[in-house]
Amino acid sequence: MSDLFDGPAECAAGLTVHGADTVDATAPASARAAVTAAGLPGRLAGKDPTIWGPDAEDEARIRLGWLDTHRRSRELLPQLAELKAELGDLDHVVLAGMGGSSLAPEVICRTLGRPLTVLDTTDPGQVRATLGDRLDRTVVVVSSKSGSTVETDSHRRAYWQAFLDAGLSEAEAGRHFVVVTDPGSPLEATATEMGAFFILADPEVGGRYSALTAFGLVPAALAGVEVAELLDQADMLADSLGGERDNPALALGAALGAAATSGRDKVALVSDGTGIEGLGDWAEQLLAESTGKSGVGILPVVVESPQSPGATGADVLTVTYGGALPVGAVPGGGITPDLAVNGPLGAHFLAWEYATALAGAVLGVDPFDQPNVTESKQNTSRILASGAPTGTPSFTEGAIEAYAPAGAPGDLAGALRWLCDGLGDDGYLAVLAYLDRSADAGAADLRPLLATVTGRPVTFGWGPRFLHSTGQYHKGGPQVGSFLQITSTPTEDLAVPGRPYTFGQLQAAQAAGDREALTGRGRPLLRLHLTERATGLAQLRDAVRGLGARQ
Structure with missing residues (x-):
């Protein structure tokens, strides 16, 4: 260095x-x-949409609002204060959102020590546990820029049904929701039908640049953060951006x-x-x-x-x-x-x-589009309609069923070694865990363990959260990645109200759709399916430690 x-x-x-x-x-x-x-510093500070070339110009023209959205966001402050006072008895804030709709408020609340429950999963166990936590004191912030995010819509439906099952009228249930979305999105109309509070976000800011818009500020403010300080901090920096x-x-x-x-x-x-x-x-x-x-x-x-x-x-x-x-x-x-x-x-x-x-x-790329994100979404929709593909494990070892490419070894240690040894001098390994981020938190230990074994960059992502993040890079970036996908059948599934599928089926379809997108690019992917989660995760961690011990 x-x-x-x-x-x-x-x-x-x-x-x-x-x-x-x-x-x-x-x-x-x-x-x-x-x-x-x-002249890019001044041009960028001045919102010049031509910086990234003619193909990106139309998108950039409507996506540069983040440069001064912190000033427009001040208009939200009185509304947020009124909303906080109106919902003062609801002190358990749950944020249902994916990607840019959830990551910034999570950082804000972690940094400033305020409690916020982020629901950005389709794992039925994690969704069920969240639904069962302080329901009577819960306000659900439903955040989606497009208004059509399947995970967030599923969370909204599950909470709505939970409030009704708890004996609330529809009018009473509506008070437990705050919707954040772009003007004119389908979710705006849904919020009105629900009788929910709703706040419209800055339409000229893309999701991953939306930290200082309503997407970042509404859940943080409800959780007790003095969000005006964040806007002040950004405003002080803004004067330097053209220099x-x-x-x-x-x-x-x-x-x-x-x-x-x-x-x-x-x-x-x-x-x-x-x-x-x-x-x-x-x-x-x-x-x-x-x-x-x-x-x-x-x-x-x-x-x-x-x-x-x-x-x-x-x-x-x-x-x-x-x-x-x-x-x-x-x-x-x-x-x-x-x-x-x-x-x-x-x-x-x-x-x-x-x-x-x-x-x-x-x-030389357009930083405001995400051309490959929709691929896995389309795969998921198709698989939900037709059913998840079935297959026979390459081998079963303890609580792990392995689905490996042709030519990979037929044992767990050998298959893991094969995946790790194939990274090359410029490759990386991505661990994709379609599990419960809370109950299966120990899965994240695999990242440092595998980094030690491989000596190469190793990333870790919770599915489907990473589909709205590194999933774009996996498919659109340099094709040097190898992938370890971890799945599991839920012990108890959970219906998505008003939909012909369960959370477990949605999660399985998302994993299958992502596998299809990655293997279709010829990338190495080893899928390990845990037949019993705690036992399988312990077995997997031990197997990776064993690889390191034999180096």
């Missing part, structure tokens, strides 16, 4: 980026010099672009422990879905801590993030990263959005 202190830090509005000049200098040609010569110096967002974006175009196209995102919690999960979607297309992209790798494996590598740019540091403090949280980004959360949001859009220009 570079010496973080070779170049000066770049600061504005309390946000500081260390190491950017050094990263830029390691590229064959300076990305920063190129973007400044093209060629003293512009940390420019420094970050140019460094990301320089690294990605010179062999370091994987970005390890590591919290340095100074108070910003979970930002990596939000930035993961922002970077992967914005840049992973046309065979190029930046792969974000969320690493648990500075001491966890997988934070470094020849093709990895190591980036730590955190809150403001005292004078003289060493950034990085115990490691020396290539980049360190520190400052207030509202400034982080705006800076990373700007940096991602700028990196898209360096890479």
Whole structure:
């Protein structure tokens, strides 16, 4: 890694980026010099839709509102205060949303210590447990930009039925819902029919750039966050975005672009422990879905801590993030990263959005579309209509049924070794867990274990959450990924009210649709189906540890 202190830090509005000049200098040609010569800082700050080329211009023209949405969002503050007061007796806030509709409010509430339950799964066990938690005190924030997200619609239906089953009238049930959506979406009409509160979001901001719109602010405010502070922090940074110096967002974006175009196209995102919690999960979607297309992209790798494996590598740019540091403090949280980004959360949001859009220009991609996300959605719809494909396991070992490609070994250790050994010098391994994020939380241990075994970047995603995030990169980015998909039959399924399928069937269809999209690209995929979750997960972790012990 570079010496973080070779170049000066770049600061504005309390946000500081260390190491950017050094990263830029390691590229064959300076990305920063190129973007400044093209006038991109001022053009981007001025919402120039031509930056990403003629094919992207129409989309960019209606997707640059994030640059100043924090100012328009101030108009929401009185409405949010009234809503908080009106719903004061409902102190259990559940957010039903996917991708950009859930990731930012989760970061906000984790960082500021406010309770928020995020429901972004189709696992019937997790949905059932959430429905059973403090129902009488629950307000459900239903967030969907399009208004047609199948997971969020299913959650809305399940909660509506749960309130009615608890003895509430339809009018009483409606009071337990707050809908956030774009003007004119189907969900706006649904909210009116339900008698729910609804707040319309900024239509000129895409989902993954929506942290400081109603999508990020409504659930956070209901959970007790003083969201005006986030808007103040972003507003203070905004004045620097057009400048060629003293512009940390420019420094970050140019460094990301320089690294990605010179062999370091994987970005390890590591919290340095100074108070910003979970930002990596939000930035993961922002970077992967914005840049992973046309065979190029930046792969974000969320690493648990500075001491966890997988934070470094020849093709990895190591980036730590955190809150403001005292004078003289060493950034990085115990490691020396290539980049360190520190400052207030509202400034982080705006800076990373700007940096991602700028990196898209360096890479030559449209950062506002997601051309491959719909593929898995279409596969899911077709499979729901026709039924999930059946198959015979390649082998069964303990509580694990394995479905492996032809030529893979016929035992668990051998199949895992085959998958790991096939990564190559530029590959990555993605663990795709269609499980219960709460009850099966130990599945996430597989990421650092496999990173140790492979010595390569390893990502971990909960399905179907990652379909709205890294799923775009998996299909549209460089085709160097290998995939470990983990599924399980639920012990007790749960109906989706008003639909001809259950949550378990939806989850299985999503997993099958994603498999189809990945294997259709010729990518290696090993599916491990747990016939008993706790036992199967323990068995799988032991098997991966065994691979490491034999190295």
